[in-house]
Amino acid sequence: MTEQETTNEELRCIGCGAVIQSEDPKEPGYTPQAAIKKGLENNELYCQRCFRLRHYNEIAPVSLTDDDFLQLLNHIRDANALIVYVVDIFDFNGSLIPGLHRFVGDNPVLLVGNKEDLLPRSLRRSRLRDWIRQQANLAGIRPIDTVLVSAKKNHQIEDLLNEIEKYRHHRDVYVVGVTNVGKSTLINQIIKQRTGVQDLITTSRFPGTTLDKIEIPLDDGHELVDTPGIIHQHQMAHVLPATALKLISPQKEIKPRTYQLSDGQTIFLGGIGRFDYLKGPKVGVVAYFDNNLNLHRTKLSNADHFYQKHLGELLTPPTLEDKEQIPPLERFEFSTSEKTDLVFEGLGWITVPKGIAIAGWAPKGVRVLTRRAMI
Structure with a gap:
């Protein structure tokens, strides 16, 4: 092993903490030799992954489990x-x-x-x-x-x-x-x-x-x-492509959206989530999602057909280019005994009253659950 290689083993990326190495681009800490030298001269040594993330907002996968x-x-x-x-x-x-x-x-x-x-x-x-x-x-x-x-x-x-x-x-x-x-x-x-x-x-x-x-x-x-x-693994961030993730991650104060619903109605959360009001009286529900996420109300009886027809266009994210990367939506059904949040992990939640039957859909692998209402 050369003196340079020994030195490289002792260096760490100041961005992510990975040990700097110049042998395998697919492993954590990879940095070309020229970049190592320049980083040491400037006292700012980043691995290639962190450099691209900082300057170009690109993310590169690594083999950590x-x-x-x-x-x-x-x-x-x-x-x-x-x-x-x-x-x-x-x-x-x-x-x-x-x-x-x-x-x-x-x-x-x-x-x-x-x-x-x-x-x-x-x-x-x-x-x-x-x-x-x-x-x-x-x-x-x-x-x-x-x-x-x-x-x-x-x-x-x-x-x-x-x-x-x-x-x-x-x-x-x-x-x-x-x-x-x-x-x-x-x-x-x-x-x-x-x-x-x-x-x-x-x-x-x-x-x-x-x-x-x-x-x-x-x-x-x-x-x-x-x-x-x-x-x-149940976070939305692990199943969505980066382009969709940018569109559902709130960057400023969210504005609650209120809907008066009768049972048999559906609210689509772009094309990556769905809320069904199954049974109960006319109620008000409040949706807490990124302000830019398109919410669309329709009839429950037509919801499946509507989703297939409009995914990637009216129902975005995902875009048409990305819709094949979204896992199929999976259904979870609940009955409420108190004021409740129906939570779509990593996306947001809908607050509903007690005494109704509801269902939530999310990409396979993302959890949908209920909890005592936050607000």
Whole structure:
């Protein structure tokens, strides 16, 4: 092995944390030799994947599996650390980590609800904090505190830093979350607040951007560690092409849309979801989705034919070019006993009253579920 190759093994991408290598373009950390030299000269060494993501918004697949991601996190169980658990408020159920207790051990968990700027301002934040805490408890998580932030808008970041200092007691801090919750954006804001360095870590709306843990030194010799996003296979981000994903990921405050429905009516969520009102009196329902997602109401009796005829045109996303990449829609039926959110993971939700029968459709592999209404 040459001296250059040995040096390469010791280098890491500052965007995703992967070990830099120049042998296999399909493996994490690949960087051409010329780019390695230039990156070292500029003190900004990124792998080719992160470079393309930062400059061209292109995402390249890598060969890491779910087991690889979980294996990288297993050592947290044995650490003495504060766990900062980041969830996406807009996709709360899709943000939950199955079996979180298995790798945090006895370490305390600080729950951070990110993207609070996407929810209507009329929703009281104290009520939202209570709702998130209650939902976390139902999932078996007992956080020591709950903080709401917007990493993108830099809202409440200083409050979060104060909470971290309050609870970490001179320990390391591990930031964990599933892919696509804005974890690396949040850490970039923390770095910026403390050092003035901007956009150090690679971020995108694509899943799986951080490939290995990234360690940021704290003042007392301990570290804040950004861990790789855990792959949650039921997220919409894992079944949609990138072009469609851009059209359903809210970037600003969502505007609720209200419909008065009689039973036997359907609302299509573009071409990637569907809500059927099966049985009950005339009711009002409220839809919470990206403002640009086209919602279309029609008769339930004609819905299947309507979908086949208009998918990729009136019902977008997907586009005509992308519609073959969308898995077939799968149906889930529910009856409500209280005011309920029908959740399409990674897409949004529809709030419905108690005492009715409904069905939700989503691409095969994406979960549709019910929960106590958030709003």
